[in-house]
Amino acid sequence: MSIQKTIDRTRLGEKLPEMPWYVQQFVDYKLPDLSPSTLLEYVRDYESFFNWLRAEGLSSATAMKEITLEELESLRMENVTSYRLYLTTRTEGTNSRITVTRKLSALRSMFHYLSQIAEDEDFYPLLKRNVMAKIEVKRTNKPKDTAAKLKGKILEEEELLAFIDYIREGYAADVADNKQASYAHAKNKERDASIASLILNSGLRVSEVVNLNIADLDMGNKMLYVMRKGNNDETFKTPVYFRDQARFDMERYLSLRDADYAAPKREKALFLAVPNGQKEGKRMTKRAIQAMIIKYAKRFGKPYLTVHKLRHSFATDYYLQNDIYKTKEQLGHASTETTEIYAHLTDKTMSEAIERRGEET
Template sequence: MNVQKEIDRIKLDDKVLGMPWFVQQFIDYKLPDLSPSTLLEYVRDYETFFNWLRAEGLSSAAENKEVTLQELEVLRMENVTSYRIFLTTKREGTNSRITVSRKLSSLRSLFHYLSQIAEDEEFYPLLKRNIMAKIEIKRIHKPKDTAAKLKGKILEEDELLEFIGYILEGYAKDVENNKQALYAHELNKERDASITSLILNSGLRVSEVVNLNIDDIDLNNKMLYVYRKGNNDETFKTPVYFREQAKDDLAAYLNLRQTRYKAPKKEKALFLAVANGQNEGRRMTKRAIQAMIIKYAKRFGKPYLTVHKLRHSFATDYYLQNDIYKTKEQLGHASTETTEVYAHLTDKTMSEAIERRADD
């Protein structure tokens, strides 16, 4: 199991203890098909919903794990409407339309399981009446809408190389009067450039970068082996190719990884960081990589650039030279529908992309 999944599995096992027995049963049912990360989001969504039920007096439970099936059965449409309003208008942590849609979808999955799949001892459904079956959840995340939001917020053409060069050299000039920032940059510039270059030359997700081990790299063949999102076979790593540029940047980092980050022999992680007060390097976290990219992006004059937008930057550039199917495979998308974002971001038209799909 990859590193992030291990962390999320531990969190999931802990959080599910605070859920009603029927939610625990649902999570067990879904474990073979969905990742611990996805199921953890489900449980967090149920936590929000059960907290709201109790606050509104729609459940007499003293804590979430005491919410009953009977209390779910008697919910009315007006209750679901009120919950939707609560999600969109609450003062703290207001949810976007996409997040609200996802939270309602999580509930639909649970209610569907309870009413259509799970049975009691007499073979009757656990939930006799499913109010969530009446809720229509419209698709919000359309490729052309996503593309419109990304316009001007990703790196294009020569900017891909310029950003890597800025991390290696330009940033130091911008912080030359800040000794602490300058020291940290001198220590980590090769690592930071290597991470950035790898994403911009392969399209890896940040979670895939975090999970990389030394043994996952084949520099000679410009190939990596990664745990792909959605693949629940814990023994299989997908081969992913990267460009020549990333090979040079990776080699520069690998030459100093051991000496500069003082990695213990048992540490297999590719990308390391030495925490304050520590003497040995440890695997970089997702949050550390995200913060690192944001730091450089602001100074580079691209404040909207994030680590995920580096992936979008690669994908847009890659799609210009390849068809929609090759782009889908390189990015590890489950469907070409997701990949269509890049048809909208380039000069290629959707009709071209669709024709190519028909040919393939």
């Protein structure tokens, strides 16, 4: 099991006792099909909804676990509309359209289970009336729209290599007057360049990078064995290839990993950091990698660049040289519908290239 899955399964186990019994039953039903990370997000969405019900006086429960099925049955369309409005207009933690859609989808999934699948001892549905069945959840992230939002916010062509070089060398000049930043950069530049290079030359997700172990690396064949998102077989790792540039950058990092990060023999993680006040290296966290990329991106002049946009950058570049099916497999997408983003991005890139060529002639 991946590190993140283990953490999320523990958190899920901690939160479930706070939920009503029927939520626990729903989670047990979904556990064979959904990852602990997805189910944890579901439970967090239910927590938000149940707290809102109590705050609005739509439930008399003194705790979330006491909210009854009868109280869910008595909800009206105007209540659901009010909750949607609350999610989009509250002053703290306002949600995007995509987040609101996800939260409503999580509720629809549970209400559907309670009204259509789960039964009481007399074989009647647990929920007699399902108000959420009336809610239409529209798809908000069409590939074409996503591609339009990414335009100008990813690395293209020569920028891929330029960003790696900037992390290794260029950043030092920009922070030369900051001793603390200069020291940290000198210590971590090979590791940081290696991480960015791996994503830009393989398209791995940040969670997949975090979970990598030394044993997952096959440098001779330029291949990694990765625990893919959405794969519930926790014993299987998918082989994922990377380009020669990534091998060059990882070799530089691996040559100093053990010494510079005081790596204990028991630590299997590929990418390490030494936490403040500690002497031994530990597995880098997802948050640390995300913050690291943002730090370099701002100085590089690409403030919108994130670790996930590095993945988009690779995918766009890769798709220009391969078909949609190879790109889908390389990225670990469940459907080519997601991969269509890069078809829209590359169509735009190619049309602009034609225009530039026309201007030159």
